[in-house]
Amino acid sequence: MSAETLAAxxxxxxxxxxxxxxxxxxxxxxxxxxxLAPSDALPGEAGRGILRLFLEGALSPALTxxxxxxxxxxxxxxxxxxGALWRTVVFAVAGLSLSLVIGVVLGFLGARSWWEDDExxxxxxxxxxAPVRRVLAAVHLSVRVTIALMRSVHELxxxxxxxAALGLTSFSAVIAIAIPYGGTLAKVFSxxxxxxxxxxxxxxxxIGARGVSVFAWGLLPRAMGDMSAYAFYRFECAVRSSAIxxxxxxxxxxxxxxxxxxNVHYREVWTYLYALLALVGLLELxxxxxxxxxxxx
Amino acid sequence: xxxxxxxxxxARPRSRFVRASAAVGGLCTAYVWCSGAVEAGDxxxxxxxxxxxxxxxxxxxxxxxxGEGFDLAGAWSWAGEVLGGRGxxxxxxxxxxxxxxxxxxxxxxxxxAPLAAATVATERPVEPAAGGxxxxxxxxxxxxxxxxxxxxxxxxxxxxxxxxAVLGPNHAWPAVLALALHNGAILxxxxxxxxxxxxxxxLRSLRGLGASRRSILAAGVFPLALGNYLLYxxxxxxxxxxxxxxxxxxxxxSLGFYIQDARAKLYYDEMLLLIGLGSVIVLAADWVSxxxxxxxxxxx
Numbered sequence: 001m002s003a004e005t006l007a008a009x010x011x012x013x014x015x016x017x018x019x020x021x022x023x024x025x026x027x028x029x030x031x032x033x034x035x036l037a038p039s040d041a042l043p044g045e046a047g048r049g050i051l052r053l054f055l056e057g058a059l060s061p062a063l064t065x066x067x068x069x070x071x072x073x074x075x076x077x078x079x080x081x082x083g084a085l086w087r088t089v090v091f092a093v094a095g096l097s098l099s100l101v102i103g104v105v106l107g108f109l110g111a112r113s114w115w116e117d118d119e120x121x122x123x124x125x126x127x128x129x130a131p132v133r134r135v136l137a138a139v140h141l142s143v144r145v146t147i148a149l150m151r152s153v154h155e156l157x158x159x160x161x162x163x164a165a166l167g168l169t170s171f172s173a174v175i176a177i178a179i180p181y182g183g184t185l186a187k188v189f190s191x192x193x194x195x196x197x198x199x200x201x202x203x204x205x206x207i208g209a210r211g212v213s214v215f216a217w218g219l220l221p222r223a224m225g226d227m228s229a230y231a232f233y234r235f236e237c238a239v240r241s242s243a244i245x246x247x248x249x250x251x252x253x254x255x256x257x258x259x260x261x262x263n264v265h266y267r268e269v270w271t272y273l274y275a276l277l278a279l280v281g282l283l284e285l286x287x288x289x290x291x292x293x294x295x296x297x
Numbered sequence: 298x299x300x301x302x303x304x305x306x307x308a309r310p311r312s313r314f315v316r317a318s319a320a321v322g323g324l325c326t327a328y329v330w331c332s333g334a335v336e337a338g339d340x341x342x343x344x345x346x347x348x349x350x351x352x353x354x355x356x357x358x359x360x361x362x363x364g365e366g367f368d369l370a371g372a373w374s375w376a377g378e379v380l381g382g383r384g385x386x387x388x389x390x391x392x393x394x395x396x397x398x399x400x401x402x403x404x405x406x407x408x409x410a411p412l413a414a415a416t417v418a419t420e421r422p423v424e425p426a427a428g429g430x431x432x433x434x435x436x437x438x439x440x441x442x443x444x445x446x447x448x449x450x451x452x453x454x455x456x457x458x459x460x461x462a463v464l465g466p467n468h469a470w471p472a473v474l475a476l477a478l479h480n481g482a483i484l485x486x487x488x489x490x491x492x493x494x495x496x497x498x499x500l501r502s503l504r505g506l507g508a509s510r511r512s513i514l515a516a517g518v519f520p521l522a523l524g525n526y527l528l529y530x531x532x533x534x535x536x537x538x539x540x541x542x543x544x545x546x547x548x549x550x551s552l553g554f555y556i557q558d559a560r561a562k563l564y565y566d567e568m569l570l571l572i573g574l575g576s577v578i579v580l581a582a583d584w585v586s587x588x589x590x591x592x593x594x595x596x597x
Contacts, residue, residue, distance in 0.1 A: 030393035
């Protein structure tokens with residue numbers, strides 16, 4: 001970088017400074033809007049009692065039911081925890097596998113490199129005539145809009161919608177995860193495809209490859225590592241989402257956690273929390289080992 | 298030629314672990330879909346279809362448009378009333394919750410990140426041999442990292458639910474604190490990585506000049522790591538807005554509160570309208586955060 005370009009640019013510190021100042025002002029305004037009182041952030045008399053109970057529960061998570069009003073046919077607590085954990089994973093696996101299909105299809109169709117035909121890209125639009133190109137551009141735009149809309153509604157809100165439309169069925173939980181996750185995967189996949197190095201693409205084009213084959217052999221293998229690492233990371237998120245779907249009546253871990261908390265059985269709450277933490281921790285370990293092997297640096 | 302290709306193919310990098318992971322993933326997926334654990338067929342049953350048709354053709358249609366009295370002006374004023382009244386108020390509250398939460402998360406992660414970074418939290422910071430350190434330093438890093446793992450593994454929704462029982466429902470703190478703790482832990486981890494990946498040269502020269510740990514942090518680590526950190530920060534802001542919307546369903550007054558309210562009253566038309574409003578807010582936050590990131594990178 002030469003001296004002129006350095007002088008022509010404003011210093012990066014001032015840019016950050018402006019952003020931070022804006023952020024501070026926004027936070028102050030938001031604080032005032034919400035009317036937050038710092039004293040309310042600490043528990044009151046009753047809250048302290050609950051907090052004490054809750055923290056005591058952390059040291060001695062329940063291994064059997066805490067209450068005495070357990071129905072005779074209820075499974076042992078640990079079996080119930082294992083079942084809830086298993087169903088949490090089942091919903092997450094089903095939701096993520098569906099969203100992977102959506103993510104790959106929409107991610108390809110949403111990637112600029114799938115459509116455009118300037119020098120660096122592999123073109124599907126390249127050989128089409130002008131009116132066809134306009135139609136294809138419209139398809140590209142509508143795919144991107146669809147991705148944004150799928151992503152912009154939280155999985156819990158999709159669940160609420162699907163509960164109203166379909167009622168309580170495990171398939172509605174799966175779709176509630178699959179739609180927003182499909183959108184997120186599609187967005188990230190298309191960005192990864194557009195941003196991955198173009199060297200292979202260039203050499204393939206130089207030896208005469210065109211169109212989809214450049215995409216499939218030049219671009220996809222370069223982005224594949226990042227894409228699979230990200231997909232696995234999303235699985236971890238899907239497990240968390242699946243867990244909280246239980247708050248809406250699905251039989252995942254959130255359902256039992258909520259029941260126990262509402263009955264003030266905090267030792268049982270901790271059993272569920274520890275189970276969820278162990279599962280997520282295990283997945284995180286797995287995901288980081290996988291990332292080290294598949295992500296190209 | 299083909300012999301050479303075959304040899305290259307055989308010599309490609311492979312990993313047993315990756316293959317085993319893919320196999321486990323594939324088997325689990327096949328099992329989940331084939332075993333009947335997910336009732337995909339039930340989706341097509343007559344009762345569900347009926348429910349779906351009723352939802353689409355009656356429940357979700359704005360009520361002034363239902364049946365005989367097709368009243369477009371009425372629908373318009375109904376939408377204006379819902380969106381302009383509680384909709385607007387809840388939208389402002391949602392964004393405000395997310396903003397306060399992300400600011401607190403920023404402060405929290407600023408405290409945690411240096412404590413978790415192996416290059417700083419050690420008795421001889423930023424020196425070439427840094428990284429190990431006495432057991433006390435190692436224990437400190439381990440505790441901070443473990444705490445962050447726990448905080449980011451518990452979903453915000455569960456955190457807010459538990460905080461609601463402790464703090465009471467009459468203010469926004471349960472939602473704000475849940476988001477701040479969860480995101481503070483995530484940003485703390487990312488910040489610690491940003492600190493560890495810093496170019497060691499400038500920091501070592503500060504150390505060579507005799508700077509203390511605190512001055513190295515203030516004059517070297519924070520300014521240098523801030524750029525990368527802020528990129529993550531604005532990315533998390535978007536997620537915060539998304540989550541702030543739904544935390545309302547627990548009883549804090551954000552958009553989710555009114556969505557839950559409409560749902561409980563079976564006003565599905567109003568519920569859809571509010572969900573649409575939530576979608577607009579999230580898209581707006583997405584736009585703001587991507588603009589902020591672009592501004593950081595290139596100044597536009």
